[in-house]
Amino acid sequence: MDPHDPAGSIADMADRCRNWGRWGEDDVLGTLNFIDDAKRLEAARLVQTGRTFSLAQPFNMDGPQRGWRRRTNPVHTMLDTGTDAEYGNQGFPHGLGGADDIIAMPLQCSTQWDGLGHIFDRGKAWNGRRAGQVVTSDGDHFTGIETTVDQFVSRGVLLDVGRALAEDLGCDEPELPDGFAITFEHIEATMERQGITASVGRGDILLIRTGQYGRSLREGWGTYAGGPAPGLSFTTAPWLHEREVAAVATDTWGFEVRPNEFESAFQPLHQVVIPNMGLFIGEMWNLEGLAAHCAAESRYEFLLTAAPLPITGAVGSPLNPIALL
Amino acid sequence: MDPHDPAGSIADMADRCRNWGRWGEDDVLGTLNFIDDAKRLEAARLVQTGRTFSLAQPFNMDGPQRGWRRRTNPVHTMLDTGTDAEYGNQGFPHGLGGADDIIAMPLQCSTQWDGLGHIFDRGKAWNGRRAGQVVTSDGDHFTGIETTVDQFVSRGVLLDVGRALAEDLGCDEPELPDGFAITFEHIEATMERQGITASVGRGDILLIRTGQYGRSLREGWGTYAGGPAPGLSFTTAPWLHEREVAAVATDTWGFEVRPNEFESAFQPLHQVVIPNMGLFIGEMWNLEGLAAHCAAESRYEFLLTAAPLPITGAVGSPLNPIALL
Amino acid sequence: MDPHDPAGSIADMADRCRNWGRWGEDDVLGTLNFIDDAKRLEAARLVQTGRTFSLAQPFNMDGPQRGWRRRTNPVHTMLDTGTDAEYGNQGFPHGLGGADDIIAMPLQCSTQWDGLGHIFDRGKAWNGRRAGQVVTSDGDHFTGIETTVDQFVSRGVLLDVGRALAEDLGCDEPELPDGFAITFEHIEATMERQGITASVGRGDILLIRTGQYGRSLREGWGTYAGGPAPGLSFTTAPWLHEREVAAVATDTWGFEVRPNEFESAFQPLHQVVIPNMGLFIGEMWNLEGLAAHCAAESRYEFLLTAAPLPITGAVGSPLNPIALL
């Protein structure tokens, strides 16, 4: 990559990692094609204890969003309350009372999947379709997140890069500093350190913990949403491509390192991997509890069920990923 | 039950099925306490093929809601589109384009869990708390759905009552007619017909298919949201109590039979099982694909991951339940 | 107009009524330019009694919307309630209690102005700008309704066509039947019948009552939102152009007659008058009380204050128009 030439570097990397046509002209699943029944069966057989971890952040007004591109925190309001029920002004018979509620939220406000219609490269969406034909004001007509409704079940692998590198980096906490670019060498070092259960291969859903979310819990959100953060280096695209992972999620707002590695750029790795590779990206996942448990047990693989809400035409979805160990 | 006396019948049934204090004064999980790691491990071991089924209905404007108590269908709108990206008016560098979206939806608009704060009995919420102290305009301060964030993983059992009884009822389709009350005799008959994999016990998540959702797909929604429907009889409460199920979900709007079995009543079974028994209820689940598969394979048990969105203080949650067989 | 050729007829009519460039290249106000301080002073001098009429429909869930193009009725929910305040669970000191609320609504859900960015003709917006440069996912960058924030004050004139023609049409109520096309002859006849206070000229805001809203109050909404309705004929465009009115509002969903007068068309008069003439259109106004009063007093002119909410970048706005007589 040439730090002075993001456009050229992105074009080259996109050529190198492009999967257009690999699963046919009509494909809408991209790298989810790497998951099949056999893979899921293998994943189910990893379960040893029945212990679960939710990998979702809370959905509430105290979240990290600051309004960028109208991304607010979720606004949850009550349509009916227990106070009214106890007061007796709901009009129901025989002592029945009820509470109901409603939410308004950007689909990217908290723990989420980016759908394949979330990012475009020079006017093109996944599989080479024209961006303007894929996502209009009516939503995503091809790769809406509903097409993945039953797909996100596979072997999950946690790479706790924050924990693996902290000592070498002189960090007191098992966390990477903001602005730290995770290269494939860092990934390989983490895998080696974590051992055999941390191998990464075809169809896996890869979870990369930087530790930034844990730091935010301790120190407050600050600029978690869009500011400096540890994350994947632009240069990891070929590694992700070769490993044939089905999806990658991180505990940060933006998946890739911020500031981005070019002199002037905006989320260049997204531009390569989503529309060109067809890779699903998860962001703002809460890996803290899972990571502590994995470290204690020295075991980093599990059955991961990470189902999006099937919102028709959505270019992403909030979710509550569940690891079953 | 006395059809002329819903209040008295509800009071008696509530006394009979009440679990207040069973898991301590501070309990917020109710019947989810029946699920433990061993149960989940047992459930994971049921997986034989790696086949998945999503049990969610689509989330879009074409859903069943008609505005009752301000329950609308979900409104999904775009914050950024591919058309804009291709047109080149988004202001991003190096050919990057993006699409983003937002949703506004009642939490009970489509496939959902009722939380324990959803229904009250004579001013009392689950575990005997005062309704007005549990759910205010700020949400549920005790039993918000976020408390169940990592709980809904267990053995799922499908009881396809619609398919089991259709022939005896003279129905052409494997569906119960609207207004049909499913008694425990019907449940037992279905279990017997389905065989050993349809046994129901402690910690199971029970899925009851009436077939009404399939009928709606064929014939249109009509009054699916709130009108006549097949569903559980009020008299099944003790059976649900004795079996110690962790949760029950149906493919209907309202779980219990409608019109309700009393001369004049509104959701009396809800009033017994949610605040008194502490039972979690799922509604508007899509059991069509799963049921056809189970019938073909004569196998009715599976690993079920049914994680709510952890919306802080919510009295319910939309979700995408995943059965892994 | 040729009923078999909407495209050709629209093109001809657009050429005839186009005001592009009339108020300079940068204009964003269109026909509002016809209102000046002298006009407003003249309008203020019409006030004789101090009587007011609101011309707004109620904003609530019982409105006419049925979901077309995601236009729902307004959803109003409480953030804080009096029940909570009286119960004492709000946490305020010294006996203070409060209620707050929130609304989600399409800007075209009830009584509203169409902004100049609401309709395009063959890819062009008002004053000849490219539609894609004017209204993106971020809103209207040129003619957002906020540009009219202090403009909608002028002489209002009510033409009660429903009342004027009912007798000749054999209608029992002072209402036009659905599908009735109001031509300029009907307008002139109404003006003549109403007398000198019903003259229409430069800068006036013209209110045309068909009576359909009154009928809906009596008979229910039915297909008020988008179905058959009385309204302006396509052929009235030149009359509106020559009279130099500042704006026109009706008591119907769609301003123009429906079904439209062509064999197959959709709102052709909108396509002529909004992007080409620069005319502001009001819809779903409640003219019932005002019309009864005007008929009783035989006086049809008044000071009209019809201020939109200055929502930045909006292509329309809900409002509460006030007539002061």
Next chain:
Amino acid sequence: MDPHDPAGSIADMADRCRNWGRWGEDDVLGTLNFIDDAKRLEAARLVQTGRTFSLAQPFNMDGPQRGWRRRTNPVHTMLDTGTDAEYGNQGFPHGLGGADDIIAMPLQCSTQWDGLGHIFDRGKAWNGRRAGQVVTSDGDHFTGIETTVDQFVSRGVLLDVGRALAEDLGCDEPELPDGFAITFEHIEATMERQGITASVGRGDILLIRTGQYGRSLREGWGTYAGGPAPGLSFTTAPWLHEREVAAVATDTWGFEVRPNEFESAFQPLHQVVIPNMGLFIGEMWNLEGLAAHCAAESRYEFLLTAAPLPITGAVGSPLNPIALL
């Protein structure tokens, strides 16, 4: 007032200023009863030039809200865009294109009226009703803002306290410092300085400019929403009561001085004037343009049309107030 005893001081002041029963048991209009047709006619006769000023702040994401009690800035999103129209993917015939939009906003997010159901005093709402019977989760059943739909037209009077006192206070700008409590002496001094057109009497809508909004335009919002601000002193309640004003609006978030004048209190003047006096309060009004004009012309009275959106059951409303001079 006793700064150590807010509860006692509020109780005394409430007794002194209470209007309960003054306009009958069923009254819902409070001090709006001071406006009648004669008053509105008098107001219309004040118009001399036809010049208008909008007194609304912009409604957009760049507003002052910071999320307190879930009050966000308005979120405006597009349902259809010009980009799609120009691209040709909307599906309309004969070259028609359209744009539509939607908004979600707390009713107190920007320029607004507080309705009479907005504040309670020791469990009581306006006219002595029980708070829990007036405002439930379904909204305000008595004093919903829709009851005022045609009421807010009267003589407006601007008291530009910021401009009147700045010199004496040694301020460079015509603005009061944050935390400055405006007493009735300050009000009287301002009236005297402004002259005869600034007299205040029965039925007037009083606009009090502190200058804080102008300062925020220059220096950024900071803590405009809820932080320190100039505003009315608690001690002005009797003056407002005696003058029989119909409503009072300011250019600040909270109407009264902040921090409040008691050792520990929250909006004590609200607690006196809304539920007890029945006074309508306007907040976050933009008085900058009007004030500059009035100062230049030495004329401070005008026709004010300040119509709320008639949202059924709302305890307040956004609006665009129009002064016509």
